[in-house]
Amino acid sequence: MNDQSGFAKLPVPPYYAVIFSSLRTAGDHGYDDMGQRMVELACQQLGYLGAESARNIDGFGITVSYWTDETSILTWKRHAEHQIAQETGKQRWYEHYETRVAKVERAYALK
Amino acid sequence: MNDQSGFAKLPVPPYYAVIFSSLRTAGDHGYDDMGQRMVELACQQLGYLGAESARNIDGFGITVSYWTDETSILTWKRHAEHQIAQETGKQRWYEHYETRVAKVERAYALK
Numbered sequence: 001m002n003d004q005s006g007f008a009k010l011p012v013p014p015y016y017a018v019i020f021s022s023l024r025t026a027g028d029h030g031y032d033d034m035g036q037r038m039v040e041l042a043c044q045q046l047g048y049l050g051a052e053s054a055r056n057i058d059g060f061g062i063t064v065s066y067w068t069d070e071t072s073i074l075t076w077k078r079h080a081e082h083q084i085a086q087e088t089g090k091q092r093w094y095e096h097y098e099t100r101v102a103k104v105e106r107a108y109a110l111k
Numbered sequence: 112m113n114d115q116s117g118f119a120k121l122p123v124p125p126y127y128a129v130i131f132s133s134l135r136t137a138g139d140h141g142y143d144d145m146g147q148r149m150v151e152l153a154c155q156q157l158g159y160l161g162a163e164s165a166r167n168i169d170g171f172g173i174t175v176s177y178w179t180d181e182t183s184i185l186t187w188k189r190h191a192e193h194q195i196a197q198e199t200g201k202q203r204w205y206e207h208y209e210t211r212v213a214k215v216e217r218a219y220a221l222k
């Protein structure tokens with residue numbers, strides 16, 4: 001889960017990150033509602049640790065979701081409702097996106 | 112390097128990602144100039160592959176830089192001019208930040 005400032009509260013590594021970079025199309029086309037629903041749904045998935053998100057005014061954004069393991073990532077990717085969102089994303093919401101799956105090996109913060 | 116839309120052009124994995132999430136303080140305090148200089152300098156480092164960045168209007172942002180290997184990441188972290196920027200970041204620019212170093216294992220894009 002996230003605190004109010006946008007940071008995910010994560011355990012000590014190792015864990016996994018899905019780095020999703022995207023460029024939005026113009027207009028909403030149901031994006032905000034579906035995005036909110038996907039956040040709610042992701043939070044309920046086994047292995048979900050948290051997520052962080054930022055988007056520039058020009059439409060380029062990055063969402064990083066964090067997971068305990070790769071199986072949890074694949075299970076979420078194949079979730080029926082999430083698959084509909086993914087397909088709608090391809091058709092309507094994104095000019096382009098890149099997804100990178102990575103294993104977080106170490107982490108440090110401003111003290 | 113990045114194309115105009117904000118996406119980094121990256122090779123086939125594996126490679127490394129430094130996920131830097133931050134909450135900015137109010138005001139610039141030299142942040143934009145130093146940020147631009149750090150991007151120029153990072154591009155010149157051995158092992159640098161590219162970076163992507165997004166920030167919300169409320170000040171929460173994510174920058175992911177990509178590197179060939181961990182040694183390149185550590186060399187850049189210890190670069191003299193970058194160390195001054197890191198120190199100034201702690202003192203002036205960031206309310207809080209989190210850094211996560213991860214090994215990218217697979218990647219896919221919207222076709």
